[in-house]
Amino acid sequence: MRDGDPMQHCRTITQLDEGAVQAVCSCGWRSAVFGTEKTGGTMDPLQQASEAADLHEWEVDLS
Ligand SMILES: [Zn+2]
Numbered sequence: 838m839r840d841g842d843p844m845q846h847c848r849t850i851t852q853l854d855e856g857a858v859q860a861v862c863s864c865g866w867r868s869a870v871f872g873t874e875k876t877g878g879t880m881d882p883l884q885q886a887s888e889a890a891d892l893h894e895w896e897v898d899l900s
Pocket residue numbers: 845846847862863864865866893897
């Protein structure tokens with residue numbers, strides 16, 4: 838992370854009800870909710886949220 842960035846992107850994985858997780862960022866960004874039936878898959882929801890957060894950081898880093 839560079840010094841002097843006007844916006845800090847501090848990402849957190851938030852635990853929701855019934856094992857659902859969501860990545861949130863200090864800039865106000867939120868990922869989809871993982872670990873529900875809708876987004877359920879073979880991947881660990883924590884892993885999915887972590888990857889979504891990484892993708893967010895990558896996208897903002899490009900802009
Ligand atoms: Zn952010």
